[in-house]
Each structure stands twice: as C-alpha cells, then as structure tokens.
Amino acid sequence: MAVLGVQLVVTLFTATLMHRMAPYCSFARWLLCNGSLFRYKHPSEEELRALAEKQKPRGRRDRRPNGPGDEKPLLVPRDVPLQLETCPLTQVDTVVLRFFLEYQWFVDFSVYAGGVYLFTEAYFYLLGPREANISVFWCLLIVAFSIKVLATLTQLYFSVQGGERAVCCASAFLFLLLAMLVQAVREDVLELGLEPGLASVTQNLEPLLKQLGWDWALPVATVVIRVGLAMVGSVLGAFLTFPGLRLAQTHRDALTMAEDRPLLQFLLHTSFLSPLFALWLWTKPIARDFLRQEPAGASPRGLLSDSAFDSLRLWVLVVLCLLRLVVTRPHLQAYLCLAKARVEQLRKEAGQVEAREIQQRVVRVSCYVTVVTLQYLTPLIFTLYCTLLLKSLGCYSWGLGPASPLSVAPSSASAGHLEDEAQRTAAGIAAVLRGLATPLLFRGILAFLIWWTAACQLVSSLFGLYFHQHLAAC
Incomplete structure (x- = not known):
C-alpha cells in the first residue's frame, strides 16, 4: 500500500485534469496560436492575373489565351511584383494541419509530466523518499514518446523517393561508427560513467552467475550493452539529422530578422551552442578537473566538490533546455518567413510559371509548421527528461539536500537461508534484476544518451549551417 499514496492520487488527478482541460487550456496551442506568429497568405488567381496584365500588356495574339473560357493553367511571369499579405497564425489555421493533434498531445503531456515531477521532488524533499518515485514512470513515458515522434518524423523522408532517404541511411552509418569510437574513450577524458556502471553490473552478477554455472554470460552481457548503446546512438543520429539541418536554417534566418535586437541575438547564439556546453560538462579535464583545481592561495578543497559538480551539471542542462524553449517562437517565425523568401527567389528567375506553383x-x-515545431521541441524534451531521469535513477541531488544513497544489491547468500524453494527462486531473480538495474549503470546509460543527443544535434546543425551558407546558394 506504500505505492498507493499521495503520488498516485496526484497522478490520477493530473491525468483527469489533462483530459478535461485540453479543449480549453493547452500550452502547445498557446505556443503556436497566441497571435505572436504570423504567416503569409497565398495570392489568388485573380490577383496574379491582374499583376500579370499590368506588367505585360497583351497584344492581339494574347487576348484569347488565359481568358475566362480557356482551360489552360494561368501562366504569370516569374518576376511578377507580388506582395504577400500576412495574417496571425490562429487555431483555425493549425487544427487542420497534419500532426497537429499529435503535437498538441505530446507537448501538453510533457508539461503535465513536468508538473508531476516537480510535485514529487518537493514531496520527497519535505517528507523523504518513503515510497517508490512514480514520476520516474512519467519521465520514461516522455522519453518513449519522444523516440516515437522522432521515428514518425523520420518516416516521412522514407515515404517519398528522394535524397532524404540516402541522407538518413548515411548519417545512421556515420553515427554508428562515432558511437563505437565514443565508447572507446577513457573515463578520465570523457566521464560518461559507462565503465563504472558495467563494473557494478559485473560485481553484482558474478556471485549469482557462478552459482548457476553461467560465468560465460558476464562478458556477453557487457558486449550486448555496448553494442546496444551503439545501435541506439546510430538510430538517434539518423532521427536527429533533419531536425539539426532545420535548426540551422531557422537559426540563420532568425539572426537576420533580429539584427536590431542584440539581446535576442545573444540568446539565439547561446541556444544554438547549448549542445556544445552539454558536451563540455562531461569532458573531465576541462570541466570537473578544471572546477576542482585549487586556486592560488585557496583552500585545498578546490572550487567544487564532486557532488556539487554533479548538481551543477544537472542545473546547467535544465537551464539550457529552458533557454532553447524561450527562443522557440523566433525560430518558428523564421521558418514561416520562408514563404516570402521562396517567392523572392522565384522572382530572380526568368520565364513564366504557373499560378498554382506560386500558391x-x-x-x-x-x-508544415507543426512538423517543424515537433522537430524543434522533441530533442529538447528528450534531453530534459533524460536529465530528470539521470537525477532520479542515478541517485543524484539538486544541491538543495543530501543525495540519495546508492543502493547495494543483496548478496546471493541471503537467498540460501529461505525455507521455500519458490521464495529462493524469486529472491534469486530479484537479485539478478537488482544487479542489472544499478544506479551506476543508470548513470552511464542516461549520461551517454544526453551527451550523444547533444553531439548529434551539434554535428547536424553545424553541417546544416555550412550547407545553407555555402552549398545551398550554389
């Protein structure tokens, strides 16, 4: 009955509130449709026909074509002086778009999951961890839904014939090689915690497996975990390729639109380089060792202790995610302004074009704005909730109180004193599971996922920035 406590009541209340309030109050709908974003309206055929007639008067041969009774498509000069009108992006415009319902549910569910996590952290801080942490289940759901959303968005590029499919496959192979190389880096350089995590699994499972005669399973389990992480890294790299390319384009356009706003430009630059800060946090010589070194004339304790640095790393990751959330609208507005840029690019070409193509x-x-919004927010949400899982499952602390003690798996000798054979078997299975699910292993896996997501975003966005500045104009 310990699990059926206050946390379960809050969970049921949150689920009911999310279901009841969705038609009236939605953070996802407010983010897109609060009136601050504007879109460009497509010109009608009458407007294009009038502009074409003003620009090029018809002769006797040109009176009959494109007339009211002509079935041929309307052709207009590419350099037609077209001025697009703007209007606010409203709920009526977005509710009919593809993936809008998925976007609204996913973002709202993430917000409510964050509320449950905040309540649980406050509850444990005041009363202590007396029961299971149910917010971990919410965070795991968010991580799973994030991967599902990324897979759905990537599937769009495989549904059509084009170069996007080849780009996804090539990036998956490239990131597979990089993921295997990253795991070969020593812990004193890149402190992801994989080596201590695997060592804890080996230490906990070795006595149990020796009793069963399965000594050969220990190295196999280690190899399986490493290969599994490499495959997950490859898939994540493929999923994050096109979101990174899109981020580079919107970042470049948002900087152009914010020329007279230096504060916004600073936030955009900081948000774009936030994955680089995340990579720095796990590079031990320039992060932990640098902050722990003894300044001249200071105490031998250094600037930060290990626990303080771990708490600082969690806070920095959360702040970086919130910073990227703050600059969401400038990125989305920069994307919506692509309509005007595409029409202006068309005016630089010679010849005629169908009116339908301009529209x-x-x-x-x-x-496509909901898809772009999901491409922008999903990596952010994935990183944020992996950070929250790292704090909870890794037994870290926010720095406001003592960290949770690392749980130790029970020894196999305790199962031998049980009288019943079924109880002894159940105790052995539970011991194996506890030996696998250690806080040190959770630290290693979640740190790898956070670090790897930041690395994939940085590589793809930097390549996208180079592509849009140098290759796209060619």
Whole structure:
C-alpha cells in the first residue's frame, strides 16, 4: 500500500485534469496560436492575373489565351511584383494541419509530466523518499514518446523517393561508427560513467552467475550493452539529422530578422551552442578537473566538490533546455518567413510559371509548421527528461539536500537461508534484476544518451549551417 499514496492520487488527478482541460487550456496551442506568429497568405488567381496584365500588356495574339473560357493553367511571369499579405497564425489555421493533434498531445503531456515531477521532488524533499518515485514512470513515458515522434518524423523522408532517404541511411552509418569510437574513450577524458556502471553490473552478477554455472554470460552481457548503446546512438543520429539541418536554417534566418535586437541575438547564439556546453560538462579535464583545481592561495578543497559538480551539471542542462524553449517562437517565425523568401527567389528567375506553383510555394510553408515545431521541441524534451531521469535513477541531488544513497544489491547468500524453494527462486531473480538495474549503470546509460543527443544535434546543425551558407546558394 506504500505505492498507493499521495503520488498516485496526484497522478490520477493530473491525468483527469489533462483530459478535461485540453479543449480549453493547452500550452502547445498557446505556443503556436497566441497571435505572436504570423504567416503569409497565398495570392489568388485573380490577383496574379491582374499583376500579370499590368506588367505585360497583351497584344492581339494574347487576348484569347488565359481568358475566362480557356482551360489552360494561368501562366504569370516569374518576376511578377507580388506582395504577400500576412495574417496571425490562429487555431483555425493549425487544427487542420497534419500532426497537429499529435503535437498538441505530446507537448501538453510533457508539461503535465513536468508538473508531476516537480510535485514529487518537493514531496520527497519535505517528507523523504518513503515510497517508490512514480514520476520516474512519467519521465520514461516522455522519453518513449519522444523516440516515437522522432521515428514518425523520420518516416516521412522514407515515404517519398528522394535524397532524404540516402541522407538518413548515411548519417545512421556515420553515427554508428562515432558511437563505437565514443565508447572507446577513457573515463578520465570523457566521464560518461559507462565503465563504472558495467563494473557494478559485473560485481553484482558474478556471485549469482557462478552459482548457476553461467560465468560465460558476464562478458556477453557487457558486449550486448555496448553494442546496444551503439545501435541506439546510430538510430538517434539518423532521427536527429533533419531536425539539426532545420535548426540551422531557422537559426540563420532568425539572426537576420533580429539584427536590431542584440539581446535576442545573444540568446539565439547561446541556444544554438547549448549542445556544445552539454558536451563540455562531461569532458573531465576541462570541466570537473578544471572546477576542482585549487586556486592560488585557496583552500585545498578546490572550487567544487564532486557532488556539487554533479548538481551543477544537472542545473546547467535544465537551464539550457529552458533557454532553447524561450527562443522557440523566433525560430518558428523564421521558418514561416520562408514563404516570402521562396517567392523572392522565384522572382530572380526568368520565364513564366504557373499560378498554382506560386500558391503552393506559399501554402506548403504554413502547412508544415507543426512538423517543424515537433522537430524543434522533441530533442529538447528528450534531453530534459533524460536529465530528470539521470537525477532520479542515478541517485543524484539538486544541491538543495543530501543525495540519495546508492543502493547495494543483496548478496546471493541471503537467498540460501529461505525455507521455500519458490521464495529462493524469486529472491534469486530479484537479485539478478537488482544487479542489472544499478544506479551506476543508470548513470552511464542516461549520461551517454544526453551527451550523444547533444553531439548529434551539434554535428547536424553545424553541417546544416555550412550547407545553407555555402552549398545551398550554389
């Protein structure tokens, strides 16, 4: 009955509140449709026909074509002086878009899960960890849904014939090699915690497996964990390739739009380089060792202790995620302004174009805004909730109180004193599971996921920045 306590009541209340309040109050809907974002309206055929007639008067041969009774498509000059009108992005515009319902549910669920996590942390801080932490289940759901959303978005590039499929496959192979190389880096350089985590698993499982005669399973389990992490890294790299390319494009355009706003430019630059800060946090010589070194004339304790540095790392990751959330609208507005840029690019070309193509160039941008929003927010949400899981499952502390003690797996000798054979078997299985699910292993896996997500975002966004600045214009 310990689990059926206050946390379960809060969970049921949150689920009911999320279901009841979705039609009236939605953070996802407010983020897109509060009136601060504007989109470009596509021109009608009458407007394009009038502009074409003003720009090029018709002769006797040109009076009959494109007339009211002509079935041929309307052709207009590419350099037609078209001025696109703007209007606020409203709920009526977005509710019919593809993936809008998925976007609204996913973002709102993430917000409510964050509320449950905050309540649980405050509850444990005041009363102590007397029962199971149910917020871990919410965070695991968010991580699973984030991977599902990224997989769904990546599937869009495989549903059509084009170079996007080849880019995804090539990036998956490249990130697979990089993931295997990262695991070969020593812990005194890149302190992801994989070596201590695997060592704890080996130490806990070795007595149990020796009793069963399964000594060969220990190295196999280690290899399976490492290969599994490399495969997960490859898949995550493929999933984050196009979100990184899109982020580079919107970042570049957002900087152009914020030329007269230096504070916003600073926030945009800091947000774009936030994965680099995340990579720095786990580079031991320039992070932990640098902050722990003894300043001249200071006490031998250094600037930060190990526990203080771990807490600082958690706080920095949360702040970086919130910073990227703050600059969401400038990125989305920069994307919506692509409609105007595409029309202006069309005006630089010679010849004629169908009126429908001009309309499609404008409409496609606004129709794709929910997909772009998911590409921007999903890596952010994934990183944030992996950080929260790292704190809870890794037995870290926020620095406001003492850290949770690392649980020690029970020895196999305790199972031998049980009278019943079924109880002895159940105790052995529980001991094996505790030996696998150690806080040190959780630290290593979650730190790898956070660090790897930041690395994939940094590599793909930097390549996208180079592509849009040098290769796209060619």
